[in-house]
Amino acid sequence: MTKVLVTGGAGYIGSITTRTLLDSGYECVVLDTLERGWKEAVDPRARMVVGSVGSREAVADALDGCDAVIHMAGYIEVAESQRIPDVYFRVNAVEPAVLLAEMLRRGVRALVFSSTAAVYGEPDRVPIAEDDPTEPVNAYGASKLAFERRIVEAEQEGLRAVRFRYFNVAGAMPDASLGEAHDPETHIIPRLLSALRDDAEHLEIFGREFPTRDGTCVRDYLHVCDLADAHIRGVEHLLDGGAGAVFNLGNGVGFSNLEVVEACRRVTGREAEVIFGPPRPGDPAVLVASSDRARDVLGWQPARTSIDEIVEDAWRWHLARPTGYR
Numbered sequence: 001m002t003k004v005l006v007t008g009g010a011g012y013i014g015s016i017t018t019r020t021l022l023d024s025g026y027e028c029v030v031l032d033t034l035e036r037g038w039k040e041a042v043d044p045r046a047r048m049v050v051g052s053v054g055s056r057e058a059v060a061d062a063l064d065g066c067d068a069v070i071h072m073a074g075y076i077e078v079a080e081s082q083r084i085p086d087v088y089f090r091v092n093a094v095e096p097a098v099l100l101a102e103m104l105r106r107g108v109r110a111l112v113f114s115s116t117a118a119v120y121g122e123p124d125r126v127p128i129a130e131d132d133p134t135e136p137v138n139a140y141g142a143s144k145l146a147f148e149r150r151i152v153e154a155e156q157e158g159l160r161a162v163r164f165r166y167f168n169v170a171g172a173m174p175d176a177s178l179g180e181a182h183d184p185e186t187h188i189i190p191r192l193l194s195a196l197r198d199d200a201e202h203l204e205i206f207g208r209e210f211p212t213r214d215g216t217c218v219r220d221y222l223h224v225c226d227l228a229d230a231h232i233r234g235v236e237h238l239l240d241g242g243a244g245a246v247f248n249l250g251n252g253v254g255f256s257n258l259e260v261v262e263a264c265r266r267v268t269g270r271e272a273e274v275i276f277g278p279p280r281p282g283d284p285a286v287l288v289a290s291s292d293r294a295r296d297v298l299g300w301q302p303a304r305t306s307i308d309e310i311v312e313d314a315w316r317w318h319l320a321r322p323t324g325y326r
């Protein structure tokens, strides 16, 4: 049976990817410090190793018998990364170099890396393609790009890697068993849903004078289950002998902040007035990725493209687990 190590497998995307791998017949090991993830989110069929991707001992234990690695561990908050850029660089770029070295030492050569579309910074054009310039505008994006560069170096030594770049991930397992439980939560859909669930009077949106169809920012949203599917296709591609590459993953359709609010109101049946705050510095008007390469090479395409479907699954999770995994 093919055995896959998922680093960060106790986090939001990692826990759902682990569950999906197990349901697809893979054997799984999860390596996570649990500092930002939840033991309860790890499927009991997976072997759990509590430890860091920066610990040789923990990595060696977790890698034992593995055929491939999906690396999702790391820190993900843009604003926090601006406050403590050195920590982000250490956690996202330096510590996982231990993982790369240990993979090469053991001959585990297939790596799927969860990068981010934040590596592109403010794009010159949309939809963004994989060969467009990478000029991150925050420390989070810079730290992920720094690790991509380490991967490229390791490819000279025989590693083969799929690097996925994506924007906003949302939704939950359709049965509401696993979902997003960040603390603090900075992502727009869970924030809006929490506010509606708690009968807040206002929903805040940043900026209303962007050159978009309704003046609010347009972003790409991907259902977490479509993302899990892409990661499994990335593993299969590498284990079938496919070449390493960068792939953007997106819905192909952008939704404006107001459209997301409307979807949240429709799905929840609850109302709250929208108030507009000032635009956040460095927030581009439109961020949408072209996923043509992932479609052509991996045969991947998102199955859940309507914003209502994404919000419906997130809402079901919110109602089932109002305090997340606590």
Ligand SMILES: NC(=O)c1ccc[n+]([C@@H]2O[C@H](COP(=O)([O-])OP(=O)(O)OC[C@H]3O[C@@H](n4cnc5c(N)ncnc54)[C@H](O)[C@@H]3O)[C@@H](O)[C@H]2O)c1
Pocket: 007, 008, 009, 010, 011, 012, 013, 014, 031, 032, 033, 034, 035, 036, 037, 038, 051, 052, 053, 054, 071, 072, 073, 074, 075, 076, 091, 095, 114, 115, 116, 117, 144, 166, 167, 168, 169, 170, 182
């Ligand atoms: N959530 C999104 O919208 C989004 C968008 C683009 C890219 N990504 C990328 O996807 C990945 C997963 O994101 P997420 O939303 O699931 O984040 P998450 O915070 O829910 O999960 C990350 C997990 O990594 C663990 N971790 C942190 N440092 C570690 C270390 N040194 N060693 C081992 N484990 C460690 C945390 O405990 C946590 O469980 C991240 O790499 C992120 O950069 C996420």
